[in-house]
Amino acid sequence: MQIRIRSPHEPQLSEVTPRAVYGRRREILRAGAAGLAWAGSGMAAAQAAGGSAGILRRPDAVPAAGQLSPLDATTSPLSTGEPATPYRDVTTYNNFSEFGTDKDDPARNAGSLKVRPWTVVVEGEVARARMFGIDELLKLAPLEERIYRLRCVEGWSMVIPWIGYPLSALIRQVQPTGNAKYIEFDTLADPKQMPGLRSSVLAWPYTEGLRLDEANHPLTLLTLGLYGETLPNQNGAPVRIVVPWKYGFKSGKSIVRIRFVEKQPVTSWNRTAPQEYGFYSNVNPRVAHPRWSQATERRIGEDGFLQRKRPTLMFNGYADQVASLYAGMDLRKQF
């Protein structure tokens, strides 16, 4: 059993609008403008958006690239109580360079990604290197809904109800050897499915990595869905990694290969701009990006036009859980 300790800077549940209503506030506002009673539309929205098991379901009217199926999951106590970012924003404002560099490119172009069949090769410094099919991954461990903050290095953030299980469940299966100190993971790089590969934005395939203890941390999620369904293509279908205390680009999408290695991997962004993107890339309001401050962030869908940006939290608000991983490190140097 896990006991959830709320950080002092997190809002209390009693302070926030019920998620089901909140997630559809734009529709509700429009409905209000049309002369409908607030209470009536709010209740309708709550009914439409609320799932039976407390899982956040997407509002049905919003399309997503790719075929999505519902996923059953239990609500994890590691979830934040903050209101989830509206489904439309989560699925139309994406960085996924394989499908283009503009934020709306992935939603428009990722329909060409074929997510079945799909295999993930797990290899390197492990006793049992092997391949996992996507159906096997879906059943490897009980699915949990984890509502995490996501902080992009560009200065915006979201709250996303992911579905998945700890990456450590997969790691256990392959039994890392004593030489395994890091993992690196590759995103699919198929020019036939991914028009963005024609550009030289990055060295493909997109490679990210974690120290083994980071990979094994209970917060690190092997992610298969969001908002109660399998992942939309633009969000990294069919399987991705989510590391909520690091900038979003550390959370590799559409993973096809995981390698256990002895030396710190060279990641794609680190290779492209080493002075801007370090290996660790922990969310840290005190260490500025060379081209902008990281002290504040804009919560997408929530911090409206005329609102101040909110302060960014150390380790994206997960300091209580992860700060010990970095004890004794100079986080300015190891950024």
Place this chain on the structure above:
Amino acid sequence: MREWIFASSSDAAAARGTAAARGGLPGWVKPLVFALAMVPLARLFVLGFTDSLGANPVEFVTRSTGAWALIMLCATLAVTPLRRLTGWNPLIRLRRMLGLFSFFYAALHFAIFLWLEHWFDMVALFDDVLQRPFVTLGFVALLLMVPLALTSNQAMIRRLGRNWQALHRLVYVIAALAVLHFWWHKAGKNDIGEPLMYGAAIALLLLARLLPSGRRR
């Protein structure tokens, strides 16, 4: 040499609004160009009021106003080559308005940055301006536009005489800074297609000035 690089005498005469330049521009052209130049701003208001600015509205309006400042700058720099190419001198009468629109969108771009990004937090603002070269470049470009905007009226043109033209050559520095500002903003992502496009357009417009003009008066 001065003659054929800047065609200075005719430019200055045109800018002063002498007889050579006054004639020929139909009365409806200026209002039409003015209305067209307001469309990007009107569009932002329409998108804003219909909740269509996307997931990150502040980013949208920041980028949009920045892009339009650059486009208006390109249009301003295109006036002289176009005038030479077509031999239609009245075009020069659009240049001031286009230049002022470039300043207008650049000022909006900065106002959004000052207000919606920094909430008038001057410490944070100057931190950005001083520590982040891409912000510095944009800020300097805007500052350099101020004297040009202030001296764009007939009275100042007459008063400054020959110096007016020297002062207004700052526009070349401004254009270079603006493109660098955009390029640097995009550089981290290696996504320099758009800045390259503007850079090439401006380089072309400057090169066009180096060619001897076909028509001599």
